[in-house]
Amino acid sequence: MESNKKLLTVQEIRASDQGQQVAGKFLILDKVYRKTKDGKDMHNLKLGDSSGEIDAVVWENCKLTGSLENGAVIGILGDIGNFAGKTQITAKIIKVLAEEDPHLYLKQVENRDELIERFERFLKMPEDPYISMLIQEVFSKDIKEKFFHTPAAKRIHHNYPGGLLEHTVMVADLCLKAADAYPELNRDLLLCGALLHDLAKVDEYQNGITPQYTVEGKLLGHIVMGSEMISHSITNLRSEGLDFPQRLEWMIKHMLLSHHGSLEFGSPVIPLFPEAFVLHVMDNLDAKMYVFQAKIQDKDGEEEHFTNYDSFFAQQFFTYRYQYTDDEQKD
Amino acid sequence: MESNKKLLTVQEIRASDQGQQVAGKFLILDKVYRKTKDGKDMHNLKLGDSSGEIDAVVWENCKLTGSLENGAVIGILGDIGNFAGKTQITAKIIKVLAEEDPHLYLKQVENRDELIERFERFLKMPEDPYISMLIQEVFSKDIKEKFFHTPAAKRIHHNYPGGLLEHTVMVADLCLKAADAYPELNRDLLLCGALLHDLAKVDEYQNGITPQYTVEGKLLGHIVMGSEMISHSITNLRSEGLDFPQRLEWMIKHMLLSHHGSLEFGSPVIPLFPEAFVLHVMDNLDAKMYVFQAKIQDKDGEEEHFTNYDSFFAQQFFTYRYQYTDDEQKD
Amino acid sequence: MESNKKLLTVQEIRASDQGQQVAGKFLILDKVYRKTKDGKDMHNLKLGDSSGEIDAVVWENCKLTGSLENGAVIGILGDIGNFAGKTQITAKIIKVLAEEDPHLYLKQVENRDELIERFERFLKMPEDPYISMLIQEVFSKDIKEKFFHTPAAKRIHHNYPGGLLEHTVMVADLCLKAADAYPELNRDLLLCGALLHDLAKVDEYQNGITPQYTVEGKLLGHIVMGSEMISHSITNLRSEGLDFPQRLEWMIKHMLLSHHGSLEFGSPVIPLFPEAFVLHVMDNLDAKMYVFQAKIQDKDGEEEHFTNYDSFFAQQFFTYRYQYTDDEQKD
Amino acid sequence: MESNKKLLTVQEIRASDQGQQVAGKFLILDKVYRKTKDGKDMHNLKLGDSSGEIDAVVWENCKLTGSLENGAVIGILGDIGNFAGKTQITAKIIKVLAEEDPHLYLKQVENRDELIERFERFLKMPEDPYISMLIQEVFSKDIKEKFFHTPAAKRIHHNYPGGLLEHTVMVADLCLKAADAYPELNRDLLLCGALLHDLAKVDEYQNGITPQYTVEGKLLGHIVMGSEMISHSITNLRSEGLDFPQRLEWMIKHMLLSHHGSLEFGSPVIPLFPEAFVLHVMDNLDAKMYVFQAKIQDKDGEEEHFTNYDSFFAQQFFTYRYQYTDDEQKD
Amino acid sequence: MESNKKLLTVQEIRASDQGQQVAGKFLILDKVYRKTKDGKDMHNLKLGDSSGEIDAVVWENCKLTGSLENGAVIGILGDIGNFAGKTQITAKIIKVLAEEDPHLYLKQVENRDELIERFERFLKMPEDPYISMLIQEVFSKDIKEKFFHTPAAKRIHHNYPGGLLEHTVMVADLCLKAADAYPELNRDLLLCGALLHDLAKVDEYQNGITPQYTVEGKLLGHIVMGSEMISHSITNLRSEGLDFPQRLEWMIKHMLLSHHGSLEFGSPVIPLFPEAFVLHVMDNLDAKMYVFQAKIQDKDGEEEHFTNYDSFFAQQFFTYRYQYTDDEQKD
């Protein structure tokens, strides 16, 4: 960028004052074009980097080098404003940076290597030979490669490459903790369900910069697709001579099918035994913990200590974090 | 039976007056035992024949020959009474008739041969070669044999051997009629969905005198099981070299998965294209038409022209059938 | 229009590229005015012709001949743009065309004559003399004239003149098909309900270019208004000496009152006998089939094969139409 | 009765100790017959007098004079017992008292004359001539005669002859009080709605000892039937030359149609103007106040100060009545 | 203001024609800033005075004297326009009027003195000494001072200083009227509940020009806060030697806790005795009567006699007020 202005991240821009001039390098996540009354072009952009997302408006007086396309990385110089309560940048100079790798501008899972290491450790943990062999069969090298780069959701939670890995590791960890608390739980079965529960998300989203459902994902859903993937793997194991227990197959598939917990959330059956129920609870806990953490960092709220109303969750979130210090200030 | 009393059907007994002595031959559908205050045996029986079901009480003063077991056929002589608004027989003489075939005492589908003929005609109807081959692959001789003797539900509708055949033929017929009304519907695809929609019920119920869910049926449900059976058949076809279209596979499986119409009724996805929606509507229509017809024949109601309140459907049913006659009596 | 630009329909404009200049003749369906910062006028228009609807913005630099009023026909030349994901025209030249008949720019029912012919045939079909006389009494020449030009709904389905006729013919056809499938249904009673079920819509909407509820329609609703219209006709028949059966009157009125199927959809009673239930199912089927067909033609969706999310139906629609061809391309 | 035992009311029997012998004269409200194991007759009776209802069992050792029929008055001597938490009488002697008037044994509205006097005063109150004439037209001498002897409901509240009168007077009184509090309310319109709101209940229940719905009542419901009765009266007034305002007709009918307050409670439209809303609130208030008062007098509860759980209202009721006295005992 | 234009109220502006130039003095209730394409400032303002609220847009060509801040009073000259169906002012001249008291521009309760007088009379009404002493204890001079200036809600109803007083007086009045209608109600207890039911709203909203929830209000809610305030006052009374009845304490607190009527509206318990129920009904009645009155005065609706659809109440409102006059015009 020709401006020698310091480049800011989305997060830093959000923390800046209105009216200030800022610069940064971002990925175009979404683009809407419209014609102005003078017949010239304008665009509304959704920009992002690894620290977050922000809106931008591009009027015809913006100096534009290159073509604005979804998935392109741009350098931008502009002013911070506010529209309908949301911060946005009014662009003055934009330059498309073809040489930049868009993936570097996606929110990235932190500590992927550590997560992979924990995941691999979980894979080796079951002592039950049937469960152990099933997990090995499912997580082939190819599947793992996809698995490590898939988001856990299109919106709401862990919606970035590696999010599925991160979410799966957290759910598995929470399930093992529950098995510590309740010795009557079958530890291997529960872990198996945790590792496999969102498996089919590798096929539910299209390969692309931002997660998009596949046709298969929309017509069948990852819940049923996952159950069928398990069937496929068990068929393979049996064709190799393994006498995989029939009831165990049904129980593992039941855990996948029931992990949304209730019919209205898309599970065709509800959890009928404790391991299926614990898996549902922990899946739900980790998804919502992600939301709470994201909300606490969200500074858009117009009321002190509260986020704006979130219509999906039908609530505001309280962002104040109480922490004892020797000189804690009372209010 | 030693009594030379005329043998009545359940339907005839229900039409008899209270206090009257009756005799008949019935299947024991259910049995509950209890000890009386004098330490002697008594039983509550649910008896049935092809015309319906009725309760019976067996006190210790009943002359009993043989052992009362579920699935046994008995001859019974007793008095008609009424307990809590439901007709019941107080048994005086019971003789277990080991030589009788219990299946003859189950409600039977009417005109099975005609239904099979219509069903076979439907199987041959699709002109689309992929759909035609899939249907042939699925409905092997073995599957058809099971299919023709499976009930369509445990309770509520078509809950007798052959009920699945009857329901499937009706739904297929209604779907073809809808395709006549709406030429934009893909007739072959719709028929395919109709013929396959409840397929997995052949594995959802146990082989037995009265329909019982299998463990698999309860843990997975016939909706998901059916989708997986389609997968299996398509895999077979592909392994034989058929280039089965990928989207067609997803659409057929979507029709099975969505045929309950909404998440709260156990479909993990809702109908997203018109053939899936029509299948859902016609499945629902035929199931409820069965209920209406059964209710209209139900004479237990204490109010003229109305059945008793049915808590499952949360309504009474109006049983009066208006029919024009030259001398129709006005009320 | 002074431009010799080829005139496009709404449908053709929607298929054009953004930024292109287009021209057409349309009806003003809705108009919102606002003042710009320079104190000059601007308007947001909703334009329509028989092929669909589209938004337009009119800035002060637009050459405007005539006065923009709802219900007026205009010629327009402008550029295609996109605002918030919806296509819109930025107007350059607008000329009000006073001599044009607005009704020609409303979406028209196709094949009105054929529909009227089928409708008249249905009217003559019942053999039951009471039902036959009631239908003749209700569908006086005046009512039929209104009936043939009324929409079936304000939004959602068949929302154009003649839509009520089209919907009624389809529902009647579907009901007759159901009577073929279920011989126990009273064919005449069912057909009677189908022909009368939405009758009061002739008084629920105001006479005008676009359907607007009347005060009566909003305070009472077409369901109750229809039942009262039946009462009125039967009173007339009785005053002429016809001994119209009391229960038949109640049953026909019950069919009208219950045809929305459940209390939460505005029926004060739910269907209590099979003809009432079949009418409800077929009414619902035809309304939703209209929606499916409209959605399949809707090309606004940003995802391949899927429409945008429809918040009224709480779903996306799958628009891909599978059709076998010898050289069907697999994906 | 041949026993010189003091005759007790239902209320007095409920207050007696278990195991005690009691006598009384009651109406048979309901009867269920069953055959005992010895082939002799037994009956379960629901008995009532003006103070309440109680169950009775009649074994074959009971001395019975006359025939047990619904609607008959009997003298009974027996022992108080308890079955499944409900008090019941085990009959020793029963004598059918053919000469007794069953109506004297129905719960009676208190102070009917005073209620009629208040009701007649309300009828004369409106100053608006249209409203006044409508009320006079509707409440003909015949209708009033029926109106004064109709229950307001089959169960739940005011379910005895005169209950409709009592409920209507209370609702009218509450509405007038609301008009005092909110001067912007149209007092005459509100009173009109209150007096007419449940009018059609005179035709919703069959003439009989205990309220039974008519076929018309079940197929159409009193809400729609009432609206149609208003139409009929206004048609009469107009045929006599009165220029009854069209909008006023719709508003009065809207008040009847909407008085259940929401679709799920059977109103096809919801209250759209304040008088309709106030009527709904006061109707609901009076119905529930009846329930509260009945519950407070219900002494069946096994927990001190609380009734048993009522599954219709999904709650227990707190029956303790706090009242200040100089020596109020604290707990 | 330098313009000698007549100053209009919000209500008068709403009644003016589009395109007209207007002037007035208003309070800034809310402000959103955005950057225009030319890099200059623009603002969207929500302005208000005692007669209502209106939007304004401020472009960079507006002559602005002073700084636009929430809570500031401004003089404004501009043109009336319409954006998305809502009236708005396009500002030409704005002058911040630092000397004006913002409170004078808030909607004011009418007749505050009369309301206070009625309120004080209610406080003295109870004859029960415990209830009387509790009310005196709670309504200290300080609390009353706050109470008289608190709104009854953030939105929806009585959302202005003094609204809580007005609402409380109305609810108390309605409760006393109910006690007249139902002599079995404990008049003092009911009045006590009415006076105290929304007490904690004095701490639920922040001191400010427009009502804002406090952190305590959001984390605990006024329902629980009110119950705790009662506890506190009773503890005080007991520490002074008063033997406050235990059950009376629980009943008063129950009335506060249950006054929203059902769990889904935030009451942790539902009304279990009649006074609690009546309080809930009257609270609800007064809140909705406020809405009806506001809606009837709302002239934004595009359909004659109907407001626009209100998504909170999920309905339109009928604004026509029927009133008999000798020459009432029929429609």
Add this chain to the structure above:
Amino acid sequence: MESNKKLLTVQEIRASDQGQQVAGKFLILDKVYRKTKDGKDMHNLKLGDSSGEIDAVVWENCKLTGSLENGAVIGILGDIGNFAGKTQITAKIIKVLAEEDPHLYLKQVENRDELIERFERFLKMPEDPYISMLIQEVFSKDIKEKFFHTPAAKRIHHNYPGGLLEHTVMVADLCLKAADAYPELNRDLLLCGALLHDLAKVDEYQNGITPQYTVEGKLLGHIVMGSEMISHSITNLRSEGLDFPQRLEWMIKHMLLSHHGSLEFGSPVIPLFPEAFVLHVMDNLDAKMYVFQAKIQDKDGEEEHFTNYDSFFAQQFFTYRYQYTDDEQKD
């Protein structure tokens, strides 16, 4: 007991065959009396010991020594039968055993000492001085004494003395595990909420053999009562000079008020920060784990591997426990 029959526990009796004679010592948990047709006494009893509950019927031919009262311990000899699918004992000999301690016949929490030890360790764990002091203040010696002997619920889960202790220890343990998984959680705050969340149950149930709600518990509920107990303790701490942070007080009370997770389950507010949410999830998890474990031990189910349908949870439970063994038998 005069019979030298071996005494069986409830669990052993349930495992016995129908018709067999059994003997045992049990507590009378509930008693219903009724009069037989011969005027003699009979009773239905609910009996229990530490292993479970069972029904018994006592006819007049039973030899009875002593008086049957709730809370009495009896020796009983009788025959095992079955009524409506539930096992019951028909009593032949009953002797009231006045010298027995009823508490020994209540289900007891296992390992109370170990639980108390863990609980005491949790009490000492918080490092935050405010939280630590609050916990010490709340859990006085007296409160702890009650706390260790209170059930956690009247029905559903942990419904026996010590159940509250057991449930609290489990929830605290699960919360600490969650704090391990999510370092951003405030460990001390979360533990504080876990230890206090059901505190008020010590006052919600009456002292007695079986848990009964107090009047206070029903009118206010343990959720609000607990919040008020915290207020009381913090007031005490402040009166001793501790500067307890205001926001911390609100957050702890919010955790108590919101721990049921949603309004429809009786929380007046929903969890607004992560610690409140985790507490809700873990409370729910432990309650349902109790149910799953109880259901798995329930052998009443008529279908292999499934319990009977539970209408409270609206499901059956799958009781098969998969466990790998070298010679696992496949089915």
